[in-house]
Amino acid sequence: MSRVSRPARLLDPGQCLTLRPMAYPAFFEMYRSAIKNTWTVEEVDFSTDVGDLRKMTDAERHLVQRLVAFFATGDSIVANNLVLNLYRHINAPEARMYLSRQLYEEALHVQFYLTLLDTYIPDPEDRHRAFAAVENIPSIRQKADFCMRWLDSVESLGRLDTRAERRRFLLNLICFAACVEGLFFFGAFAYVYFLRSRGLLHGLAAGTSWVFRDESAHMRFAFEVVSTARREEPELFDAGLARSILDMMDEAIACEARFAEDLLGAGVAGMSARDVRRYLEFCADQRLATLGMPKRYGAKNPFSFMDLQDVQEVTNFFERRVSAYQVGVSGEVVLDASF
Template sequence: MTTLLDPGMDLTLRPMRYPDFYERYRAAIRNTWTVEEVDLASDVTDLAKLTADEHHLVKRLVAFFATGDSIVANNLVLNLYKHVNAPEARLYLSRQLFEEAVHVQFYLTLLDTYLPDPDERVQAFAAIEHIPSIRQKGEFCFRWIDSIDRLDRLETREQRRQFLLNLICFAACIEGLFFYGAFAYVYWLRSRGLLHGLATGTNWVFRDESMHMEFAFSVVDTVRAEEPELFDDDLHGEVVRMMTEAVACELEFARDVCGDGLSGMNVREMEHYLRYVADQRLVRLGFPREFGDENPFGFMELQDVQELTNFFERRVSAYQVAVQGSVALDEDF
């Protein structure tokens, strides 16, 4: 029987082997949004109200955003599309690549709006080279991209495990932890009545990233069903080590972003949140919790409900294409 990771390039959509992937592609199409729909005008006024420490947080945040989704897009093109051998899955990956491009455009617009000084913008775009906390996250990402860079075909069990680890890293650690840490800072600012434009755009990015993660996890589920022998104690141990390193990288970023602590946002609480999120990702992958932390951020527990309000009530006439989409209210963030 042909499996999802068998080498080759299946082009046949009928009969469809993985209809769930096709339905995810269709749901993503209904979820279309554009950067031009995000109003950042009020953010300019809010920026003038921020303290020096809050300005530092915002600048670090947009500096990370400036390169994060480009890294994810590179891995989609260089690695994932090549090895997931189902045309309906590649349809979804093509759509995800478009969404990553929209995210990059959104973050470009943020930088141009938030950092009027051209030299500051140049520094932000080069953050992965000269800001240690962002460089550390970048190095973590590139190590996993490079780990399968020379794999043209997944012929052996070990090669398939390498691919799985790359996919899990980008779903659970990059999109599922690094970005969720960044989202927490955005929603902390929103909870204080600040930067509503940033929060609105982030709502839609958040929705996209949740769908990206769930697609990747469904690929993992499919591989687990088809090749259960790949999911042994060694793979479990490698995933736990990967998640632990990702938490450490994001915690270093939190130390940079939060400094000595802000009202309602500090390194200790962010550590609890990151460990909590890491556990959610491990459980979704079929592994036991590793950390046992609780979510300290009430504003993140309500995020899925607030996203519904923003998505369907504030933009009913402007976003008709997405009204048929779905939002899960029982997912842990």
């Protein structure tokens, strides 16, 4: 009967198909909001970015190379976890409607980064190395290994029958929301907006603003799932789960801090690996607060250009009509920093 009737709790095994009466209207409203905020890659104008790349320093170009190499596979990992784990175990049709929309958005992000790579890195061999970043760039491989370990942690679970299995699932969900989307991607966005504050790569920044908005919505959904599970099964949220979350957060910050040292190791004026770590700790405290946990790091945001970023540019989204999209940009671009 689990195929037609409502389960007692969100993480109960089954395949609920009943949308009325609606048990979790918040998920349905998130789905509706996501539909209203549709955008396309064709609206992003990269026409000035190629010229910006020519006038950047070698250290800045190295930053951009490493950044787009991470972007090339980051959202694909998130999409795999969504399909293999989240959709299977979050047992509410309105929640699965949102997850279906999120999968579309992850594919859209992959298309955006594919177009970004085609525009920024015209040489096929350099582009191949960028797509293979998880294999040949240690700082990116470390982040990918972190993601895959948590993806694999629940992939073998066919059902969430026990408390231990549900805690494993919640840790996977929290990892991808708080650490992958909430730290890895937010750290990457900081580099983009730093470059924009220098008057560089406005096409990248414009597209990233829409990705930023999507990722923020993905986090809100995941944290609403966690909050719902806490209300329905408070016994799942014990001291052991809290310790695991803190250990996970520490490891994610360490991974992203190493990535910052890689990106900024050649010396980029105006940005340091130390400040990036402080920003990551600031973001981590926000994620912990959202989870109802005490702040751990006590860091302040060192990047003024990130203040209120989630409402900048996208506020007037429906008033914008960008049509000068270019992917086949003429001219040669040579990025000398090695992958």
